[in-house]
Amino acid sequence: HHRICWHAGSWKKLVEVLSILSGKPAEGQIPLDVCSTCHANATCDDKSDGSGKVCNCKYGFVGNGRTFCQDKDECQIGANKICGLHTTCHNTYGSYYCTCLAGYSPSNNMAVFIPNDGTHCQDIDECRITGQCGEGAQCRNLNGSFDCSCQVGYKIHNGVEPFHPLRDKASCKEVDCGSPPAFPHSHLLWNKNTKMGTKVVYQCNSGYHNVGKGNVSICTAGGQWARPSMLCQEILCGSPPVIEFTEQAWSNNSTPGSTVLYFCKEGFYNNGGNNVSICQENGQWTPPTLSCQGNQAADCFHIQLKWMIAEFSHLANCCGKTLWLECSLNPTKCIFSPTEIKPSIHHLLIFNESCLRWKAEKYEEDTEVYKVTYTGSRDYQRYFYDKRKKFLSSKADRLELCLSLLPVTNYSIAVTATSARFTATITISTSLPVVYYREFDTPLPVLSLWRSPNTLDPISLYQVFVLPGEGIMMFNCSCPAKATPTSKVNSPAEYITAQFDVHYVGTEMNFTIGDGLLYGGFYNAPLESGKNYYIILRTVSQWKTVSVAILW
Numbered sequence: 001h002h003r004i005c006w007h008a009g010s011w012k013k014l015v016e017v018l019s020i021l022s023g024k025p026a027e028g029q030i031p032l033d034v035c036s037t038c039h040a041n042a043t044c045d046d047k048s049d050g051s052g053k054v055c056n057c058k059y060g061f062v063g064n065g066r067t068f069c070q071d072k073d074e075c076q077i078g079a080n081k082i083c084g085l086h087t088t089c090h091n092t093y094g095s096y097y098c099t100c101l102a103g104y105s106p107s108n109n110m111a112v113f114i115p116n117d118g119t120h121c122q123d124i125d126e127c128r129i130t131g132q133c134g135e136g137a138q139c140r141n142l143n144g145s146f147d148c149s150c151q152v153g154y155k156i157h158n159g160v161e162p163f164h165p166l167r168d169k170a171s172c173k174e175v176d177c178g179s180p181p182a183f184p185h186s187h188l189l190w191n192k193n194t195k196m197g198t199k200v201v202y203q204c205n206s207g208y209h210n211v212g213k214g215n216v217s218i219c220t221a222g223g224q225w226a227r228p229s230m231l232c233q234e235i236l237c238g239s240p241p242v243i244e245f246t247e248q249a250w251s252n253n254s255t256p257g258s259t260v261l262y263f264c265k266e267g268f269y270n271n272g273g274n275n276v277s278i279c280q281e282n283g284q285w286t287p288p289t290l291s292c293q294g295n296q297a298a299d300c301f302h303i304q305l306k307w308m309i310a311e312f313s314h315l316a317n318c319c320g321k322t323l324w325l326e327c328s329l330n331p332t333k334c335i336f337s338p339t340e341i342k343p344s345i346h347h348l349l350i351f352n353e354s355c356l357r358w359k360a361e362k363y364e365e366d367t368e369v370y371k372v373t374y375t376g377s378r379d380y381q382r383y384f385y386d387k388r389k390k391f392l393s394s395k396a397d398r399l400e401l402c403l404s405l406l407p408v409t410n411y412s413i414a415v416t417a418t419s420a421r422f423t424a425t426i427t428i429s430t431s432l433p434v435v436y437y438r439e440f441d442t443p444l445p446v447l448s449l450w451r452s453p454n455t456l457d458p459i460s461l462y463q464v465f466v467l468p469g470e471g472i473m474m475f476n477c478s479c480p481a482k483a484t485p486t487s488k489v490n491s492p493a494e495y496i497t498a499q500f501d502v503h504y505v506g507t508e509m510n511f512t513i514g515d516g517l518l519y520g521g522f523y524n525a526p527l528e529s530g531k532n533y534y535i536i537l538r539t540v541s542q543w544k545t546v547s548v549a550i551l552w
Contacts (some may be wrong), residue, residue, distance in 0.1 A: 001069045041094070042341070060094035074465035086121040086144065103144030131166055136172035148172075153196040169413065177219035185232035186210075191453050193503065196221050199453075204232035206389065207255045209281075237279035246291035257391050259369045259418045264292035274366045276419070278393060344368070344420035350413075350428050355402040358424065360413060362397070369393045369418045372401060376409040380541050381458040384409075405430050407459065445535060447511045451502075460542040462505065464498040466513060466525070469532030490521075497524045 016203040035044035038055035047054050050192075055065030063069040069467025074082055074096040075089035083089045090112075091096050097112045100121035103495040106113050113119040126132055126146040127139035136154030139446040140147050140162065148161035150172040156163070175196040180188060185208045200217040203403050204210050210233035220226055232322035240250060240260040245268045249261040260277040261443050273289035280286060362368055369391060376386035384408065392401055404409055416423040448465065498511060499520030513535060514527035527533060 012312065014239050023481070033356070037066050039066055039069040040064070047528060051080075058094065059126045060096075082115075084120045085113050101144065122405045126512050134171050136174055148192075148429065155221075155223065159215075161387055175219065175221060177223055177225050180217050180219075180225045181227055183230045183232060185234070186230060191507070193506065194219060200225070201227065202230050202369065204411055204536050207235055207257075208232040209235050209283075223235065234283060235283050237285050238278050240279075240285050241288060243288060244293070245294065246290060256283075257369075257389075259372060260285070260288075261419055262288050262290045262552060264294075268292040268294035268360060268368075270507055272365075274367055276369060276393070302489065306380055321351055342418040344422040345370075345415055345424040345425070347422045348426050350426060352402075353428065353430055356426075357398075357400050360394075360399060360417070361395045362417075362420070365395070367395050367417075368420070370399070370401075371416045371418055372403070372413065374403055374405070374411050374413040376406060376411045378409055378458060384458065407432055444515070445513045447535065448512060449505055449509045449511070449537075451507050453507050458541040459502050459539045461502055461520075463522075463538040463540060464511065464513070464519075464524075465494050465495050465534070465536040465538060466497045466527070467534040469534055496522050497520050 007539045021234070034053040034055065036045045042055045042057045042063070044053050045056050046052075048092075057065050057069035060072050060074070061069040062072050071091075071093050073091050075091045078086045079089035079098070082096070086101045086104045087098045088101060090099065095114075097114055098119075099112055100106050101378050103123040103124055103126075105124050106119050107122055108119045110119070116518045119317045122145055123141070125141045127141045133147070133148030134167070136151050137551065138151050140149065145164075147164055149163075150156055153175050154172040155175055157171050157173040159168050161170075163170035163171040165171075177194045177196070177198070179194070180190065180200040183202055185205050186202050187205060189203065191198070196219050198219040202210075202215045202217070209232065210230060214228035214294075215230055217225045217228055224276050235256050236260070237254040237256075239254070240248065242470065243262055245265050246262045247265055249263070251258065256279050258275045259368040262275045262277070269292065272291045273291045275288060275290040276286045277288045343382045345358050346361065348356065351357060357370065360368060370393075370531045371389060371391055373389040374387070377382075380386045386406060390401065390403070392399065403413075405428070407430050411430065412427050414423055414425045449462065451459075495512070497519070499522050500509070500511075501520070513524070513533075515524055516526050517524050
């Protein structure tokens, strides 16, 4: 047992504390103001039983409400529990807030949130961003992330698939097969493209034919040309046909275009028929139909005629004249008359820029074989070379032949009469093709370009001009200036809205005027509504520093 002694002042203080805790004043005491004793981070509330006031710590704080109210760390129970999945919890003094992890975004589109309104973090589809994976790559969305792989026609470079462009150094590089393989005695038709899917068609040179299987090579996804079993062998017709009682004038050449002339042996005379046989591209001689017959009178005639020809042979090339000999089977009726020598081909001319016309000097019943060789070159394209030939067999004295001449090319054309061994030549410089203009009424016109996959045109690049349609426009387009979306048009050269290298165009391209993008460093500015514009396509051919431009 202990004796407890209270000082009068201490007892008074204890009574005050008890009265404060109970909310009731002690007997004989003045009621205390409980709310005045609440902590700064507390509120003064009515008791549930109505017996008085009580101090409660505010939301986000814990304590007795009077002497202390300290911050409550809501994040300690875990971000997933308080903020939801894919989140990070951030504690603050008296509260907290939530943010989404990388690859996710809040459903209310706010940077920070408290999930009291149902806000949650949802996956971001990074693949909606154009070009997220780079050129030639395709994007795959993942939960909270994404990865990339190469499209068909592209292959991985500096890495493996799949890859992440922000984490890895990998990228997709276009498949390039390089130059296609060459085959002996052949040439190829090719648009100089080395991308996957590009086709190269091989053709045997003149005088050769393909005895292999296939003549097409394709650039594969592995970056290699699929090699066809191409084999070009020389076309030979062999020995020409033999006709009874005839002899042959032949150079012993049996390649296509070779000619054999038949004439009757001594003691026989020409009874009509075709006396020419030609080696064809299919390796066969055209059948001659010459018929030779003989009799005693003819033998006598040929003996005497042979003597007369020998006697007067010294006059054959005298002073540009020759002797025409007209004889019947009776040698006494032979008539010799000197006449002027005429070329076997004369009045050679070109019409319609692609067709030849000439006159032939020969006996009407004879068939002449003409070999036409034409060679093309271009001053502005040093390595361009177009050489082809055709054959024409005819008895006519007026002849026409049309050739497939390319535009903007200098051609030298030679026509040779094979039996007469006479050649006539002519030259021509072909002009540009015809240009057609059309008008359109449309908010965003689309310019479509089509090019033949086997074209030999000299185009290096295309430029697109968009010019105001009002008034008279004078400008110099020889030295275009680069333009950007923020630059102002200070010179006519800046009316260029796009420039494309020809290898980007390929065989077909659609280009929308005024889409607000950059093409080849030039700004394709949007068109103003209600205004008229001239749209001009300019083709440019370049050789080193030399350029030749054509407006369409």
